[in-house]
Amino acid sequence: MGAERRRYGHGRATRGWAVFACSGVLLAGCASMPDSGDVEQVKATKGADSQVRVYAVPPRDGARPDEIVDGFLEAMTSDDPSFATARKYLTKQESKEWRPDSLTTVLTEAPESEAPASEARSGEEADSLTYALSGELIATVDRHAYKSVVPTQYGGSLRLVRQSGPDGKGKEWRIASAPRGLVLGESDFLRNYLPVNKYYWASGQNTVVADPVYIRQRQDPVTRMDPVAQTVSALFEGPARWLTPVVDSPFPTGAGLKKGVTSLTPDDQNVLKVPLNDKASNVGGAVCKRMATQLLLTLRDLASPRVEQVELQRSDRSPLCVLTSDQADAYALERPSSDNVYFVDRDSRMAVVGASKAKSVDTSMVRGPFGNGQLKVGTVAVARSLHRAASVSQDGKSLYVASIVSDEALPDPLVQSGAPLVKDRLSAPSWDRNDLWVADRDPAKPRLLRFADGQGEAQEVKVDGLDGARIESMRVSADGVRMALLLSKDGKNTLKIGRIERRAEAGGELTVSVVDLQAAAPRLETVTALSWAGPSRLVVVGKEAGGVQQVRYIETDGSLTPAGGLPGLNKVSAVAATEDEEQYLVAVSDDGLVRLVPNANWQTMIEKGSSPVYPG
Known part of the structure; x- marks a missing residue:
């Protein structure tokens, strides 16, 4: 939606500077004028351009009822302080x-x-x-x-x-x-409005989880806060209700910005000083550091210039604690150190290709039983450690985990499906930061399975809210807190996001369940493939009612990214992305294994390949 919307890959939001225009519908003139820039007539809702600014116009004397209605609806789209002009249309x-x-x-x-x-x-x-x-x-x-x-x-x-x-x-x-x-x-x-990722701590973990929200692009008409102050205030309000059961936040009850603070701007050293109210002024050093980590990770791609250090201050403006960007990075989910894409080649072996910017690509087989022909490989997933991979056999019957960096014999399968048809057997596997997941689609015994650290006995995971739908495929977020599920029912595929809850029972046994499924792409009539593409973003293959198949980005809250539509591609059957914005999007289509080059079109990497995945 323009410069202020987002830069895809760098979190969820990126700030820019607006060029303002004026709009009035049915009523002539502007309530106020910008200091510079062209003035143009703009009809609201005819294009999401964040560089256009709508100025509300008060009702004229003797305005007809339809003018009052239209004027009020238009005034609701403006940034008018306290919506003062909109209120002039009200009793x-x-x-x-x-x-x-x-x-x-x-x-x-x-x-x-x-x-x-x-x-x-x-x-x-x-x-x-x-x-x-x-x-x-x-x-x-x-x-x-x-x-x-x-x-x-x-x-x-x-x-x-x-x-x-x-x-x-x-x-x-x-x-x-x-x-x-x-x-x-x-x-x-x-x-x-601007989408932003807030960050909270995964329950019992030293890593963070993204909580997507929307704030005002410019100054909020009600609070008069700028976007940075709005975001900090929203972070203090706590996580979304849906996410609350699986995340923690150290902010004391009632903690927030110091009263009267409506603007926060980094200084010339890229240090952001955040004055807190009395409720937050006396926290201990460790708690303060965790608070500062959340703030820095939340704000790093919102403020301009980029925030490199956060200083939390007591209500009297004395320093409470300081945290640098490098220190905060230690708590962000570590990205795999490889830019390789793994896939299954024409001979049903697991291969790897570097996703570099070079026009030529070099393909090689992984080591071990998945690359040397001991197993006819069907689908694969690579652990974030880069040392191990999981593979479902070509017949969909068996799941294996083996090394891909050393030679070894094919191990015994972790689990096998008893379904008579290949399409009803095991789905493609998926790793979070620790565990391995797979769905058995056997109509006689459908189940979602988890393997702690990718080994040992299978733990059957209860999924609430399936309502008779079958899990066709799933992808677990790297933080291990959310699962994207591709469900089929009555001949249609839908995409839902479930919350992964882990509870320690008496005796130390861990119970894991996927609950509270939410529609992730309700405007898409069908979804056929998906991949995580960031902390709160997915890339999906699907189509709207009456439309054609498309590859596009969506947010986990269900919002469609305005510029998320990608260049057309024929008959896409699989897609792979990573949280690293520097890496290419990879897909399988009629043209083979292809990659999307920035500011260009899809390019063929391998003429025949399937099941592309990035590590994690």
Whole structure:
């Protein structure tokens, strides 16, 4: 959605500088003007360009009811402080009660308003009119958290009344009842809001988990906070409810920014000083360091210039603790040190190719039983250590784990499927930072299996909310907290995200379950392949209703990235990505094993290959 939207790969958000324009719908003129830049007429919701700024315009004297409705809907899309101009369309009582920050309702397009059927006849005489609002609902945003829904019909209303004008003479139409919060078309939402990853600690772990949220692109109209201060405040509010059971945060109850702080900017040494309130001013050194780690990882790609050091301050502005970017990196999930892509070659052997920027590619077989022909390999997954891999045999029956850096005999399988058909046997395996996962699709005994550290006995994992659907494939996030599940039911494939919960039972036994499945791509009619592509982002192969197959990025909260559509590719059957933004996207199509080169099109790497994966 423009310069401020994001740079894909570097976390979830990147700041830029806006060039402002002015817009007014049905009402002429601008409430205020920018100091520089071109002025152009802009219709809201006709393109998510973050460099365009909409300025609200107050109602004119004697405005017709339809002008009041249109003006208010337009004013909701602006950055007007406290939404003061939007409130001029409301009665005094409704202005007091309206809370634009309580909820944001996102529609595919700006809401359509429909006048009462009797308006033409009674508009001059009636003292009350109700306009119906309609559109296609795709998401709501509550406490910064975006929740996508299967597109459904939205129904709202604006009730207008005639009241005495400001001078006590005549009557003016004003809105006496409005929908809760803001109602925006998707492009207006994306023009005004910026996606950011907050970070919290994985429960009981020394690594962090991304919690995606949306904040205002510019100064928040209600709090008057700039984007950095908004993000810090949102971090203090705690994780999304969905994520809360599997993450921890050391922030004391009531902790937050010092009262009155609305702007945070790194100094010329790229140090960001964050003054805290009294509730956070007396934490110990270890707790302060963990708080600072969360702040630095959250802000590193949001502020401009990039934050290299965070100093948390007490309410009296004295230093509480200091943390550098290098220190914070120690707690971020370690990325594999290899840029290699692994795949299965035409002879059903596991091979590796360097995903370098060179035009030529060098392919070699991995060592051990997966590369020397001892096993007819079907699908593969590589542990983050780069020393071991998991492979499901070509017939889908058996799962093995073996070294790929040394020669050894083929070990016994960890598990075997008893399904008679290949398509009903084991799915492709998946590693998180420690454990190995695979789904057995046997109709007689469907199950999700976990192998601690990729070895030993299989642990069957309960998955809540399948509702009769079958797990066709799954990918576990590197942090081990979330699982992306490709589910099939009634001939359709859908993508859902589940939360992985681990509970220690009496006697020390660990119970693992996948719960609270959430639709990750409700606007896609079908999804056929997926891969994690960052801490809160997936790359998927799918299509919308009536559309064609496409490869695109989506967020785990279900929001479609505006520039996430990628160049077309024929009949894609698999896709592989990594959290490292420098690495290529790799896919399998009619053209073979292909890679997507930045600012170019897909290029063939290997004429015939399958099951591409990056480590992890």
